[in-house]
Amino acid sequence: MKVARFSKNGKILLGVVDDASGTIHPLDSHLTSMADLIRFSASGSTFKTGSRPGLPLSDVKLMAPIVPERNxxxxxxxxxxxxxxxxxxxxxxxxxxxxxxxxxxxxxxxxxxxxxxxxxxxxxxxxxxxxxxxxxxxxxxxxxxxxxxxxxxxxxxxxxxxxxxxxxxxxxxxxxxxxxxxxxxxxxxxxxxxxxxxxxxxxxxxxxxxxxxxxxxxxxxxxxxxxxxxxxxxxxxxxxxxxxxxxxxxxxxxxxxxxxxxxxxxxxxxxxxxxxxxxxxxxxxxx
Missing domain, CATH: 3.90.850.10 (Fumarylacetoacetase-like, C-terminal domain)
Structure with a gap:
């Protein structure tokens, strides 16, 4: 799975990238920090994309996938x-x-x-x-x-x-x-x-x-x-x-x-x- 951090209409979101279709599917809205998503996932919990349709990668701005909390x-x-x-x-x-x-x-x-x-x-x-x-x-x-x-x-x-x-x-x-x-x-x-x-x-x-x-x-x-x-x-x-x-x-x-x-x-x-x-x-x- 390819998980990205991106901005769209002034909002920073996380999403799963679909290479085949060139789209990104936003995750549930409560998951906005990649570090929190990693902690959530590493604890054994599963995450999924929300109900919104996939967005063309060309229509979003990809950001650094994680903002490190330390060096x-x-x-x-x-x-x-x-x-x-x-x-x-x-x-x-x-x-x-x-x-x-x-x-x-x-x-x-x-x-x-x-x-x-x-x-x-x-x-x-x-x-x-x-x-x-x-x-x-x-x-x-x-x-x-x-x-x-x-x-x-x-x-x-x-x-x-x-x-x-x-x-x-x-x-x-x-x-x-x-x-x-x-x-x-x-x-x-x-x-x-x-x-x-x-x-x-x-x-x-x-x-x-x-x-x-x-x-x-x-x-x-x-x-x-x-x-x-x-x-x-x-x-x-x-x-x-x-x-x-x-x-x-x-x-x-x-x-x-x-x-x-x-x-x-x-x-x-x-x-x-x-x-x-x-x-x-x-x-x-x-x-």
Whole structure:
């Protein structure tokens, strides 16, 4: 099931997307927050569309499928080739040749103010950075809460999947010697177009592609993740309770702007489109 958050006539609603007909069917009116819907669903309750007919997707504005109630958990350097291109780019503070692959996942966060929706414009923030980069990523949405989750039990806590673009100011990431400063700028986390529930797709085997102005830059499969989804959930939940609606971005494959010589950073007017099999596409212009 594809569950989306959208606006129509000034109202923000939730709905179930029907790809075949290109329509979205609004849910019962008492379910207006995706986080509340996830809690409702994760508790064993079922939700259904209301009596209203489906609306053409072309007649609604899709929004980020969830407004996180706290920071988004993110994972860095989680594909082998990207870890190598990052270490060799000169933008990773403290990079050591021959030690590109970490023993533990690199975990950081992006504040909720970074989140923006499909087809929204991502701000370039020229007053703060001159090195804006793109990162196509599969994101996990947590359903069942838990702390100290064992890898063997981790997938029971996954409610669904969506797409994020972990937009990064590379100069700030390098200069500040940590990642929040480069990752946390307003609108730096486009998300969408919806959440696909975990019963529909296998997060361990999804194709990822990223195009900039139609040019293919990134192409990989989530089977190539260094730290798999259960490992990430176990690592992040160690001593920290994951809550329904928490979002975990799993890392980006090779092909980002810093992987080129010279680097190919985004410029105003560029459009980045990310496609993940079984989910759909997320497209945003930069300005």
């Amino acid at each position: 988004i958990f993110c994972v860095g350097k989680n594909y082998y080739e990207h870890a190598k291109e990052f270490a060799g780019s000169g933008f990773e503070a403290g990079a050591v040749k021959g030690q590109e692959i970490d023993a533990y996942p690199a975990i950081f966060s992006k504040p909720p103010s970074t989140v923006t929706g499909p087809d929204d414009v991502v701000e370039m923030h020229p007053e703060a950075t001159q090195a804006v980069d793109y990162e196509a990523e599969l994101a996990i949405v947590i359903g069942q809460p838990g702390r100290n989750i064992a890898e063997a039990d981790a997938m029971q806590h996954v409610w669904g999947y969506t797409i994020v673009n972990d937009v990064t100011a590379r100069d700030r990431q390098r200069n500040h010697k940590q990642w929040l400063a480069g990752k946390g700028l307003d609108t730096f986390c486009p998300m969408g177009p919806w959440i696909v529930t975990a019963d529909e797709i296998d997060g361990a085997n999804l194709d990822i592609e990223c195009k900039v102005n139609g040019e293919l830059r990134q192409k990989a499969n989530t089977s190539n993740l260094i730290f798999k989804i259960p490992q990430l959930i176990a690592a992040i939940s160690a001593g920290l309770t994951l809550q329904p609606g928490d979002v975990i971005a799993t890392g980006t494959p090779a092909g980002v702007g810093i992987g080129f010589t010279p680097p190919r950073f985004l410029k105003a007017g560029d459009r980045v489109e990310i496609t993940i099999s079984g989910i759909g596409s997320l497209s945003n212009a930069f300005a």
